[in-house]
Amino acid sequence: MRRRPRSTVRGKIMLPLFAGLLLCLLLVACAPQKEAYKRQFFSLGTLVEVSLWDVDEKRAAEAVRQVEEIMNDAHRRWHAWEPSEITRLNEAIAEGRSLAVSPATATALTRARELAAAGGQLFNPAIGRMIALWGFQSDDPPHGPPPAQEAIDALLAQAPDMEALWIDGLRVGSSNPAVQLDLGAFAKGYAVDLAIAALRELGIENAIVNAGGDLRAIGSHGKRPWRIGIRQPADRSEGGILASVETHGDEAVFTSGNYERFFYFDGQRYHHILDPRSGFPAQQAVSVTVIGAEGAATDAAVTALFVAGPERWLEVARDMGITQAMLIDADMKIHMTPEMARRVHFEIEPPAGVVIVENGPA
Numbered sequence: 001m002r003r004r005p006r007s008t009v010r011g012k013i014m015l016p017l018f019a020g021l022l023l024c025l026l027l028v029a030c031a032p033q034k035e036a037y038k039r040q041f042f043s044l045g046t047l048v049e050v051s052l053w054d055v056d057e058k059r060a061a062e063a064v065r066q067v068e069e070i071m072n073d074a075h076r077r078w079h080a081w082e083p084s085e086i087t088r089l090n091e092a093i094a095e096g097r098s099l100a101v102s103p104a105t106a107t108a109l110t111r112a113r114e115l116a117a118a119g120g121q122l123f124n125p126a127i128g129r130m131i132a133l134w135g136f137q138s139d140d141p142p143h144g145p146p147p148a149q150e151a152i153d154a155l156l157a158q159a160p161d162m163e164a165l166w167i168d169g170l171r172v173g174s175s176n177p178a179v180q181l182d183l184g185a186f187a188k189g190y191a192v193d194l195a196i197a198a199l200r201e202l203g204i205e206n207a208i209v210n211a212g213g214d215l216r217a218i219g220s221h222g223k224r225p226w227r228i229g230i231r232q233p234a235d236r237s238e239g240g241i242l243a244s245v246e247t248h249g250d251e252a253v254f255t256s257g258n259y260e261r262f263f264y265f266d267g268q269r270y271h272h273i274l275d276p277r278s279g280f281p282a283q284q285a286v287s288v289t290v291i292g293a294e295g296a297a298t299d300a301a302v303t304a305l306f307v308a309g310p311e312r313w314l315e316v317a318r319d320m321g322i323t324q325a326m327l328i329d330a331d332m333k334i335h336m337t338p339e340m341a342r343r344v345h346f347e348i349e350p351p352a353g354v355v356i357v358e359n360g361p362a
């Protein structure tokens with residue numbers, strides 16, 4: 001009798017093994033996708049969402065509790081018009097006094113001052129009086145009328161900026177009594193950094209801390225990266241998603257838009273991002289998105305680039321060490337650095353087109 005060829009014997013064993021493996025793969029593919037652990041709460045005037053991947057319930061709950069505490073602490077300490085360390089400091093500065101602040105506040109102000117300097121004071125958190133003059137320091141929706149030109153001119157003449165703020169250990173003061181701090185363009189980013197640091201302390205490596213669409217993401221969502229949506233600028237929430245980016249490692253994604261807080265008066269639209277040079281809402285951009293390494297710097301940068309507008313934004317980005325940036329101008333045309341263009345996936349056809357602009361060497 002002829003011996004059976006060996007391959008057939010092997011086939012008898014291999015075939016079921018292979019089929020079994022295939023079945024396993026199919027089952028895995030068909031199994032419902034595990035979801036990230038997500039919790040939301042209100043803080044810093046916005047909805048904050050914490051997403052965690054692959055963290056057990058107990059640790060996840062503790063992590064969210066800590067993040068909420070950090071955000072609420074930032075809210076209480078740095079609020080621009082509810083009684084806070086910042087409002088106390090503003091009172092002291094207006095009276096020509098200095099004030100001893102907490103280490104947390106001294107560190108935050110030092111960072112804000114560095115970023116204001118890097119951004120040529122276009123991100124200028126010392127213009128609190130101008131922001132209040134426009135009615136944007138209020139829990140109620142802003143409504144106008146816009147301030148009188150004379151009132152704007154009077155504040156411009158006093159030229160408050162972060163150069164005039166001195167920080168000596170915990171003691172803070174200013175040579176310019178017109179300096180009034182408003183950390184609205186920076187505090188969210190700074191607090192998101194503190195929250196991510198706390199998650200890391202807990203050993204959490206895969207997370208997003210998202211404060212109203214401005215976020216920092218670390219690690220991944222299991223086998224795939226975190227995917228972040230960028231809003232289509234529009235007056236109300238009908239904007240929808242314009243584009244998405246996938247984050248890698250540790251990245252902050254921030255957007256500043258003129259649709260976030262605004263009012264119409266006499267048919268004219270006025271929004272909350274002020275050009276410190278004119279005292280008026282910055283007119284040449286409708287939104288700016290930056291992917292950066294750190295929440296605080298990315299938050300400050302989106303505001304500075306917004307104010308700079310399409311003519312000067314690349315220069316300011318370079319000064320602030322930003323390479324991945326996108327600006328939507330007043331005609332809805334999208335400007336992107338090549339580094340940003342490589343990251344952005346459009347979810348809809350950009351209505352007014354896209355230009356990719358090289359940011360040459362400094």
Ligand code: AMP
Pocket residue numbers: 122123124125126131136182183184185186255256257260261272273274275276299302303307
């Ligand atoms: P953001 O959405 O990060 O651009 O922050 C906008 C908020 O920052 C406003 O609501 C103001 O409180 C404040 N702000 C407006 N204009 C400026 C500016 N040029 N520099 C710094 N803070 C600003």
Ligand code: MG
Pocket residue numbers: 184185186256298299300301302303
């Ligand atoms: Mg900002």
